[in-house]
Amino acid sequence: MMSEQQKVEAFAKEYFDQLAPYVRLASVSAKHQHIEETADWLQQKFQTLGAKQTAQWHEFGGSPMVFAEFDGQSERTVLFYNHYDVQPPEPLDEWHTDPFEPTFLPDGTVRARGISDDKGELMSRLTALQYLQDHGGLPCHVKFMVEGEEEVGSTHFEQYVDAHKAELASDLCVWEGGSVNEQEHFNVSGGVKGILAFDLKVQTADVDLHSSLGAYADNAAWRLMDALTSLRTPDRKLAVDGYYDLVAPMSDSTKQAVAKMDFDAEGFKQRAGLRTPFLRDDPKLASVNEPSLTVNGFNAGYNGSGVKTVIPKVATAKLDCRLAQGQTPKACFDLIRKQLDKNGFSDVEMTFNLGEDPFRSDLDSKVYQTVTDVAKAVYGDDNVNVVPNSAGGGPQAPVANSLNVPIVSVGCGYYGSGAHAPNESLRVKDYQTGTYYMVALLRALQ
Amino acid sequence: MMSEQQKVEAFAKEYFDQLAPYVRLASVSAKHQHIEETADWLQQKFQTLGAKQTAQWHEFGGSPMVFAEFDGQSERTVLFYNHYDVQPPEPLDEWHTDPFEPTFLPDGTVRARGISDDKGELMSRLTALQYLQDHGGLPCHVKFMVEGEEEVGSTHFEQYVDAHKAELASDLCVWEGGSVNEQEHFNVSGGVKGILAFDLKVQTADVDLHSSLGAYADNAAWRLMDALTSLRTPDRKLAVDGYYDLVAPMSDSTKQAVAKMDFDAEGFKQRAGLRTPFLRDDPKLASVNEPSLTVNGFNAGYNGSGVKTVIPKVATAKLDCRLAQGQTPKACFDLIRKQLDKNGFSDVEMTFNLGEDPFRSDLDSKVYQTVTDVAKAVYGDDNVNVVPNSAGGGPQAPVANSLNVPIVSVGCGYYGSGAHAPNESLRVKDYQTGTYYMVALLRALQ
Structure with missing residues (x-):
């Protein structure tokens, strides 16, 4: 039967x-x-x-x-x-x-x-x-x-x-x-996880400048890089005041589940052809309970073949943040904006793209x-x-x-x-x- | 007559x-x-x-x-x-x-x-x-x-x-x-001045990854930004060992000429619509005798409209260095390569584009x-x-x-x-x- x-x-x-x-x-x-x-x-x-x-x-x-x-x-x-x-x-x-x-x-x-x-x-x-x-x-x-x-x-x-x-x-x-x-x-x-996606843009001049002025005239690409890297600690966590305070503590059952959870670190590395170490010692825990700050795209100046001796007037970046439990897109957006201002980058424009709790x-x-x-x-x-x-x-x-x-x-x-x-x-x-x-x-x- | x-x-x-x-x-x-x-x-x-x-x-x-x-x-x-x-x-x-x-x-x-x-x-x-x-x-x-x-x-x-x-x-x-x-x-x-132009490229994976992995998988855009910003001091000089040692001392006549030289800082700022301060206290001196490191272009990932939740596998940048008297393109290229290696970025490829003494x-x-x-x-x-x-x-x-x-x-x-x-x-x-x-x-x- x-x-x-x-x-x-x-x-x-x-x-x-x-x-x-x-x-x-x-x-x-x-x-x-x-x-x-x-x-x-x-x-x-x-x-x-x-x-x-x-x-x-x-x-x-x-x-x-x-x-x-x-x-x-x-x-x-x-x-x-x-x-x-x-x-x-x-x-x-x-x-x-x-x-x-x-x-x-x-x-x-x-x-x-x-x-x-x-x-x-x-x-x-x-x-x-x-x-x-x-x-x-x-x-x-x-x-x-x-x-x-x-x-x-x-x-x-x-x-x-x-x-x-x-x-x-x-x-x-x-x-x-x-x-x-x-x-x-x-x-x-x-x-x-939740998600917050936003765009950044900085403009340093009305026109692209000749790079012979590079010893003293500012550069939008450098400025945006400086702004972005100011948002990360040397160990590649978010350097944003109050950001991790929003993360809800994990329950005991969640901790136990994470401990038992499958995570094929080596298999993933091989399949993706990953050429650098993981950003975290415990990538499995990070996948469940850590926020991220990912640059989805960065664009400035001339990127064709050969040489163009230019100082770009504008640089843009697209980012997404994966949010841990307890964080909300609005709160995280505001904290990042505040941090950019605090770090001296109030000229970097920040535009909300989408958010999910x-x-x-x-x-x-x-x-x-x-x-x-x-x-x-x-x-x-x-x-x-x-x-x-x-x-x-x-x-x-x-x-x-x-x-x-x-x-x-x-x-x-x-x-x-x-x-x-x-x-x-x-x-x-x-x-x-x-x-x-x-x-x-x-x-x-x- | x-x-x-x-x-x-x-x-x-x-x-x-x-x-x-x-x-x-x-x-x-x-x-x-x-x-x-x-x-x-x-x-x-x-x-x-x-x-x-x-x-x-x-x-x-x-x-x-x-x-x-x-x-x-x-x-x-x-x-x-x-x-x-x-x-x-x-x-x-x-x-x-x-x-x-x-x-x-x-x-x-x-x-x-x-x-x-x-x-x-x-x-x-x-x-x-x-x-x-x-x-x-x-x-x-x-x-x-x-x-x-x-x-x-x-x-x-x-x-x-x-x-x-x-x-x-x-x-x-x-x-x-x-x-x-x-x-x-x-x-x-x-x-x-002399010039050295080169390209940088870093690849972190075989494929673009989904950004949900951003809490632990590395990102080519971040890596190239980290490499580039590691080449600058907080006051935006080159953080490259031995780089300034190559600069020849100015003769007394040169110093006197620089002191008398025209430099219309305010006029330039206005014409260019410059929105940030000069990178140097003495831009006139910098224009004659300081090396520069200019990002001519930076490109990574998705830069269109809307949201693409991606971790870029590749990031590229184009740079030029204006060289002060005494510096040569070959020597400066080698010092920057050496510094990138020392800073832990030996995976960042560096390609010579052009050089002039x-x-x-x-x-x-x-x-x-x-x-x-x-x-x-x-x-x-x-x-x-x-x-x-x-x-x-x-x-x-x-x-x-x-x-x-x-x-x-x-x-x-x-x-x-x-x-x-x-x-x-x-x-x-x-x-x-x-x-x-x-x-x-x-x-x-x-």
């Missing part, structure tokens, strides 16, 4: 064809292609699956947000967050197959734009839902919010969540972006325990990697704050998915097991 | 038409336009003026160098250095008149591409020569070397000078680039005294500005070293000539008086 895991895994493969049209819709939000068509397909699919109600929210503009609600047996409600938009497929000549035709390959993967980020993940969740409908019905209430602007900055997402608190009320929010890591361990991630679920909460217990049951006790919060970002804080709900990121991606790159893929086995995990999780919330 | 000055000034105006075809030849070296034609015109003109011998040297390739020799009454020989090539006239739509038609304007200027840099200067010298031929003959021997690659880096110049030492033998080399400054003082400049004439030499005495006689005692060496560069050192000759830069340009810019111009009065100065200088060398 087949186990339920075997049944779900077989069903996931069988049911794939019925969901494949979702991948064929080239819903590239950067070009606003097939957005409404994809939202319609999704709403229709939710209805077919027996939703109690569905909606497309578009009162604030942007791509419509698709909502669906399914009744279940228990009082508990799981809210799934996904997005139906994808990255542009370009460069097209690097794809080995049609980016919008899901293609099963001999190595056990399935390839398509969005198959990992994030259409495959939603397909896996819909498959779990259909399986449960066919085998005794949903064990708990299930809701979906699927936005269409994730790849272009989730511009309207927070507004929609805030306006639809009541419809979105839930006990657990299951986020996108889950995966199996390089150690073949199933990631259970309970949050994100950090968020971390309470690892001790009952529902979080259920998530990890089910993961251990499905993947094995030693194959579950609890990440208190990822090093990356995402709009989790507004959801958690608006809905007062823990958030966990679990799914069916893998370390080699190549999200945003040509030949994006999923491993079929991860898709199958990830689908069974969702069935098991919903059953556990009965 | 007219003075000789009045006669020469009248003749300069009258004779202009006969030389105007030289300006009409659009000898743009960057596009190798009308180069041979212009060299031919010049050689022909030298013959018409009664040269003892003329030549076009082209054995090393590049644009031909035009040489001419005229016999005179004394044993002394003056060698004029000029160039017959000009900058491209673009942007054409900013010219108010045809760039290659010398146009006399109501404000007393004459406008054309190259009229200041440097065709008008040679025309003034040819006029002085013709005048002297018509009035008793040349007082001393006169030679001309006129190159056709000055605006594209004088690529073959040094080779030709070296190969033709015998023909170029002289007692004084009168350079191009002379002018009347903002204080309406006639500049007498005895040299140039500094040069300064002996202000106490008899011939230099003659040059300044004649200037005072023509322009007035208080209207001569002796510049021991300019802040800019030029291939004077190879000439001085090959030919063992003092070099002085005097001529008929003015501060508003706009060399390299649209609507380049000369003041007719400067052209006339500058021509008389040349007549008087050659007479003084009888």
Whole structure:
């Protein structure tokens, strides 16, 4: 007799064809292609699956947000967050197959734009839902919010969540972006770092000057370098008064989780071809709980071939700060501005670009325990990697704050998915097991 | 009765038409336009003026160098250095008149591409020569070397000078680039600073990394900024061991000349729209005798609009160093390389781009005294500005070293000539008086 895991895994493969049209819709939000068509397909699919109600929210503009609600047996409600938009497929000549035709390959993967980020993940969740409908019905209430602007900055997402608190009320929010890591361990991630992005600009003269004046006339490139390096300590931490005071202390459970967490330092160094040592003695801890100050870009003067003997009048830089728990973009922006002024660089202009708060679920909460217990049951006790919060970002804080709900990121991606790159893929086995995990999780919330 | 000055000034105006075809030849070296034609015109003109011998040297390739020799009454020989090539006239739509038609304007200027840099200067010298031929003959021997690659880096110049030492033998080399400054003082400049230009590049990884790794993964932009700022002291001098030891001490005459030299600090600040203080308490001294380290360009990562959360794998910078007397490009390059290694940046690649030695004439030499005495006689005692060496560069050192000759830069340009810019111009009065100065200088060398 087949186990339920075997049944779900077989069903996931069988049911794939019925969901494949979702991948064929080239819903590239950067070009606003097939957005409404994809939202319609999704709403229709939710209805077919027996939703109690569905909606497309578009009162604030942007791509419509698709909502669906399914009744279940228990009082508990799981809210799934996904997005139906994808990255542009370009460069097209690097794809080995049609980016919008899901293609099963001999190595056990399935390839398509969005198959990992994030259409495959939603397909896996819909498959779990259909399986449960066919085998005794949903064990708990299930809701979906699927936005269409994730790849272009989730511009309207927070507004929609805030306006639809009541419809979105839930006990657990299951986020996108889950995966199996390089150690073949199933990631259970309970949050994100925050982010602050800003531009710097300094102008030292009305015109570019001849470099023969360089012995006494100031230079925008030097000035911006001086300003930037004044923001770092010799050991490459932020030299910004009060910056680290904002970082919330870690709970004991978080400390324990970090201690147990996978971190393949050597593998990462090799894959990235890293040529310098890590900036921190404990990069694993830094990935969870340390702020960063990253220069994304720096531009000044002449950068072509040959020689141009010029003193640039303007220099610009683009930066992002990853924020630890407790820090907010606004507070960090203000502290950096204050520090630049204090360091004598009030002429350096600072322009806010974007900000997102950090968020971390309470690892001790009952529902979080259920998530990890089910993961251990499905993947094995030693194959579950609890990440208190990822090093990356995402709009989790507004959801958690608006809905007062823990958030966990679990799914069916893998370390080699190549999200945003040509030949994006999923491993079929991860898709199958990830689908069974969702069935098991919903059953556990009965 | 007219003075000789009045006669020469009248003749300069009258004779202009006969030389105007030289300006009409659009000898743009960057596009190798009308180069041979212009060299031919010049050689022909030298013959018409009664040269003892003329030549076009082209054995090393590049644009031909035009040489001419005229016999005179004394044993002394003056060698004029000029160039017959000009900058491209673009942007054409900013010219108010045809760039290659010398146009006399109501404000007393004459406008054309190259009229200041440097065709008008040679025309003034040819006029002085013709005048002297018509009035008793040349007082001393006169030679001309006129190159056709000055605006594209004088690529073959040094080779030709070296190969033709015998023909170029002289007692004084009168350079191009002379002018009347903002204080309406006639500049007498005895040299140039040297220059070293090089590129820096650092690579920290094989690929651009996601900036969520910024808390521990190194960043090429930060690394290059750290390397560069490690080369400067807090008061913005070069922090390079042994660098200042190479600077030759100034002679007493040089110190006195610097003390008397014009330097319009406030005027420069206003014209350039300078928004920060000078890097030195004594910018005038710095312009003559201090080395510089100028960032001409810096580029890393993403510099477009919006946000790209990336850790750049590569950062590059372009730099030039103006060298004080005593310093050489090779020695300075090696010291900077050594310092980068010592500071822990041996991974920062350093590529030599170009180098020119500094040069300064002996202000106490008899011939230099003659040059300044004649200037005072023509322009007035208080209207001569002796510049021991300019802040800019030029291939004077190879000439001085090959030919063992003092070099002085005097001529008929003015501060508003706009060399390299649209609507380049000369003041007719400067052209006339500058021509008389040349007549008087050659007479003084009888």
